[in-house]
Amino acid sequence: MKKYLVFLIAVLTLSGCGSNTSIVNSWRDPDVTVAQEHFKKVLVVALVKDEASRRITENRIAASNQIFKTSYQYLNESTKQLTQEQKLKILQDENFDGVVTMRLVSTDKETNYVPGTYTGMYYGGFDGAYTGMYGYGFGNWYGMYSPNFYDPGYYQETTSYMVETNIFSLKQNKLIWTGTTKSEYVTDLGQTVDAIMQAVVGEMKKDGSLPK
Known part of the structure; x- marks a missing residue:
C-alpha cells in the first residue's frame, strides 16, 4: 500500500503545462479497480512507430516511480519474432503484474478564425x-x-492528438481500465505525456478506480 501511495502522489504532481489535455471518454471494469490490484511492477508500453518517441514516452512515465518499467528493455528487436504467448511468459518470469499502454489513435487538424x-x-x-x-x-x-x-484577425490551424491509455491486469489477464484523451497545442512530447497521465489519474479518481 505504501508503494501504491507513493506512485499516486508522484503521478499527481506531474506537470501538464505542455498542452491542453482532457478526457474524451473512459471505461472501467465494474468488478475490479486499479487500486484493488495493488500493482508492484508495471510495464509501460508506448505503441508508436517512431522508436525515439517510444523511448521518450516510456522514460517519462518510468521516471515518475520505480514501479514502472520501460517495455523496450524487455520487448525489442530480440523478441520481435516471438509469439504472444512467449512474450507474455517473459513478463510473467520478470514478475510483472500490470501493463500500461499508450497508443496514438488519430491526429486531427482544425482551422479556427481568431477575430x-x-x-x-x-x-x-x-x-x-x-x-x-x-x-x-x-x-x-x-x-x-x-x-x-x-x-x-487571422486563421489558426490547431492539431489535436487522440491518445488511448489502457491498463491491464496480468494476474487476471484482462483490461481493467481504458480512456481516450485529446491534447491540443502540443509543443513538447514529455510534457504532453505528463498531462495525459494527470488527466487519466483524475478520471480514475472520478470513476472510483482510485481513491479520492
Missing part, C-alpha cells in the same frame, strides 16, 4: 476620454485604421 482587436481613437479619444471626431482633420481620423489601433 482581431480594435482600440481606435474614436472610442477613447486622444486624451483617454470619449470626445468624438469633431474638430479633427482627416489625417487624425485616418490614423484610427493604422496598425497601432487595429490588430486584424
